[in-house]
Amino acid sequence: GGIITQTPKFLIGQEGQKLTLKCQQNFNHDTMYWYRQDSGKGLRLIYYSITENDLQKGDLSEGYDASREKKSSFSLTVTSAQKNEMAVFLCASIDWGGPETLYFGSGTRLTVL
Amino acid sequence: SQWGEENLQALSIQEGEDVTMNCSYKTYTTVVQWYRQKSGKGPAQLILIRSNEREKRSGRLRATLDTSSQSSSLSITGTLATDTAVYFCANTNTGKLTFGDGTVLTVKP
Numbered sequence: 658g659g660i661i662t663q664t665p666k667f668l669i670g671q672e673g674q675k676l677t678l679k680c681q682q683n684f685n686h687d688t689m690y691w692y693r694q695d696s697g698k699g700l701r702l703i704y705y706s707i708t709e710n711d712l713q714k715g716d717l718s719e720g721y722d723a724s725r726e727k728k729s730s731f732s733l734t735v736t737s738a739q740k741n742e743m744a745v746f747l748c749a750s751i752d753w754g755g756p757e758t759l760y761f762g763s764g765t766r767l768t769v770l
Numbered sequence: 771s772q773w774g775e776e777n778l779q780a781l782s783i784q785e786g787e788d789v790t791m792n793c794s795y796k797t798y799t800t801v802v803q804w805y806r807q808k809s810g811k812g813p814a815q816l817i818l819i820r821s822n823e824r825e826k827r828s829g830r831l832r833a834t835l836d837t838s839s840q841s842s843s844l845s846i847t848g849t850l851a852t853d854t855a856v857y858f859c860a861n862t863n864t865g866k867l868t869f870g871d872g873t874v875l876t877v878k879p
Binding site: 677688690692697698699700701702705707713715716747749751753757758759762763764 | 778792801803805811812813814817818858860865867868869870871872
């Protein structure tokens, strides 16, 4: 089996700060996703990457950048942290040509002071 | 509002009862997946149903898909207290995987 590792688990930043969240997967999956989950709400898609050299905006991409450094890693940058961005950020990966099971990391909880 | 912006719906039932949760989606989809999220964890995939399938079963779970009304349902028979969780549907088209608003299911022992 594989695993998705998100670092850090907890991230505390100042308003206006640029912050980077990292995600690594060892499933050898082509496709990776970043979601934001606010407390008591659903998951909103920020960015996704179908293959290693692909990068696509989701429904909530404004205020974020993403980078697919290599097949196994997908980073998300909060370009200027805002107080209303406190949420859990979840990374996920899937093999659409295979079992089509989406696996999630355990999340990064962002707090903006 | 976007999917995922609304507060989660809530259902509370007694152990042993059956329950059905519904989901509608806005765009053309090739696959609908249902997920369960327990407190403090990431979502876990339960069942996947394709656009050419009307129904899919897995143990106590049954998913349906109606492409004409762009809706899907997840039924759980004989619920257990351990089924307490948040349930989401997600749909995909050309790799963009979007989650629905979700239902908080509480199963009382």
